[in-house]
Amino acid sequence: MRSQNTEQNTELLYHFVDRLLEVVSVRPEGWPNVDVSTYGQMMNVLRQRVEALCDFFERKEGTRKEERVVVRLLSECALNLVEITWRQSPDYFTASPEFLKLCTERPEPLLEYDQLYCTPDSTERRVNQILQEIDREEGRVLFMGDDDLGSVALASHFAGEIHVFEFDDRILSHIHDKAPQVQCRHVDLVLGGIPKEMKETFDAIVLDPPWDEYHAWCFLHKALYCMKQSPHARIYLSFCPINTEYLEQKAQPFFRRFSTVGLTFEAISPSFHLYPLANTEFRDLLFQHLTPTESPLLHVLRDLPFGFSNLYKLRRTEHFRRNPITRWFSQWWHSQ
Numbered sequence: 001m002r003s004q005n006t007e008q009n010t011e012l013l014y015h016f017v018d019r020l021l022e023v024v025s026v027r028p029e030g031w032p033n034v035d036v037s038t039y040g041q042m043m044n045v046l047r048q049r050v051e052a053l054c055d056f057f058e059r060k061e062g063t064r065k066e067e068r069v070v071v072r073l074l075s076e077c078a079l080n081l082v083e084i085t086w087r088q089s090p091d092y093f094t095a096s097p098e099f100l101k102l103c104t105e106r107p108e109p110l111l112e113y114d115q116l117y118c119t120p121d122s123t124e125r126r127v128n129q130i131l132q133e134i135d136r137e138e139g140r141v142l143f144m145g146d147d148d149l150g151s152v153a154l155a156s157h158f159a160g161e162i163h164v165f166e167f168d169d170r171i172l173s174h175i176h177d178k179a180p181q182v183q184c185r186h187v188d189l190v191l192g193g194i195p196k197e198m199k200e201t202f203d204a205i206v207l208d209p210p211w212d213e214y215h216a217w218c219f220l221h222k223a224l225y226c227m228k229q230s231p232h233a234r235i236y237l238s239f240c241p242i243n244t245e246y247l248e249q250k251a252q253p254f255f256r257r258f259s260t261v262g263l264t265f266e267a268i269s270p271s272f273h274l275y276p277l278a279n280t281e282f283r284d285l286l287f288q289h290l291t292p293t294e295s296p297l298l299h300v301l302r303d304l305p306f307g308f309s310n311l312y313k314l315r316r317t318e319h320f321r322r323n324p325i326t327r328w329f330s331q332w333w334h335s336q
């Protein structure tokens with residue numbers, strides 16, 4: 001695992017938010033222990049300043065689309081970090097020593113595999129959700145891609161079956177070393193198919209798919225294929241809405257698609273997972289698009305320490321009948 005531990009992450013977060021609030025001169029006395037109206041007022045001013053910055057890049061002659069996208073992304077992430085710092089106590093960002101130990105010697109994330117690890121406390125939060133809702137004696141849980149090591153975090157609390165489908169053999173071997181009871185299988189979730197015996201057999205499917213629509217749906221169709229036909233089965237989807245909501249105005253078709261395949265949103269937990277950006281290939285990729293600009297606010301945003309994703313909890317829509325032809329085709333396409 002990257003050497004950053006939980007305390008370093010928390011410190012980075014609080015320090016970044018302090019600098020951001022100071023640069024726009026809105027940091028209230030006693031922050032983050034301020035009441036709701038002080039917080040609301042502060043956020044209004046901050047949002048206006050951030051919008052003004054994004055607007056500047058929208059209008060600036062000769063700005064490339066990639067640069068506008070990066071400025072928007074940094075801004076929206078920063079607003080989420082401020083919100084979460086106010087809403088949560090520092091304990092929220094603390095992982096257990098047991099799980100931190102299991103993360104040591106984890107292979108480095110690779111951008112070519114779309115990997116960007118979330119913080120260990122984010123993984124544990126996700127696992128706690130599963131433990132609250134899925135029978136720990138009889139339940140069957142599937143992780144579709146597991147660089148965040150959710151299967152390892154779950155294993156010591158769960159007597160049911162845990163499976164991982166993943167195409168990075170380094171991750172599979174790390175999981176096997178740390179939690180041999182987890183059933184690992186090399187599967188390509190974009191180009192490959194799911195073994196037929198796994199059809200509709202899981203109570204919980206956990207996934208943090210790539211954040212572009214096409215690849216996200218390759219994962220999601222397979223999750224649906226694996227999900228039991230039961231009102232209690234759940235999909236735990238980690239997804240960052242920035243791409244769909246703010247950049248491409250694709251939110252409506254993206255979210256409508258869930259209802260067309262018979263999935264309902266049961267709950268959405270905002271900013272549930274944080275992803276450290278320091279020294280990642282992902283950060284380098286983003287920053288290559290930024291040109292030098294005289295803006296104290298952008299100067300601070302450049303040090304954004306974390307990206308975020310929401311947790312979307314999904315279940316099958318009751319009494320839903322999918323068109324039998326599209327259902328048959330989807331199942332054929334996504335199975336082996």
Ligand SMILES: C[S@@+](CC[C@H](N)C(=O)[O-])C[C@H]1O[C@@H](n2cnc3c(N)ncnc32)[C@H](O)[C@@H]1O
Nearest residue numbers: 114116145146147166167168188189190209210
């Ligand atoms: C898609 S990545 C995303 C992770 C990261 N938290 C993020 O949000 O950018 C999650 C996991 O899926 C795995 N993965 C990516 N593409 C895959 C594919 N085509 N087949 C199987 N696993 C894949 C990665 O190795 C990783 O473990």
